[in-house]
Amino acid sequence: MSDITVIRPHHLSPKKARLAAEHVAADLKSQYGLDYRWDGDGVLSFKRPGLSGQLTLARKQVTVEVRLGLLLSPLKASFEREIQDFFDQRFAAHG
Numbered sequence: 102m103s104d105i106t107v108i109r110p111h112h113l114s115p116k117k118a119r120l121a122a123e124h125v126a127a128d129l130k131s132q133y134g135l136d137y138r139w140d141g142d143g144v145l146s147f148k149r150p151g152l153s154g155q156l157t158l159a160r161k162q163v164t165v166e167v168r169l170g171l172l173l174s175p176l177k178a179s180f181e182r183e184i185q186d187f188f189d190q191r192f193a194a195h196g
Contacts, residue, residue, distance in 0.1 A: 107188055112161070144158075165184060167184065
């Protein structure tokens with residue numbers, strides 16, 4: 102198993118932050134086939150075979166944690182760059 106953690110500050114209201122997270126999740130679902138669900142008020146969990154994780158919304162920060170399975174572990178650096186770029190573009194676009 103290999104883990105990726107991306108933490109970013111944000112200045113969005115709770116409602117806008119949740120909307121941005123929902124857009125990120127919908128994009129990930131359409132592009133990568135990830136299933137997702139809200140676990141409580143500020144935690145969005147997602148998964149697909151070989152990959153699982155969560156996006157956690159706090160008042161001024163958002164954290165994305167991803168766990169890669171054995172077959173995807175060699176691609177960790179590539180996934181991490183893509184997650185950072187994808188997340189920065191999608192989340193910032195809703196600010």
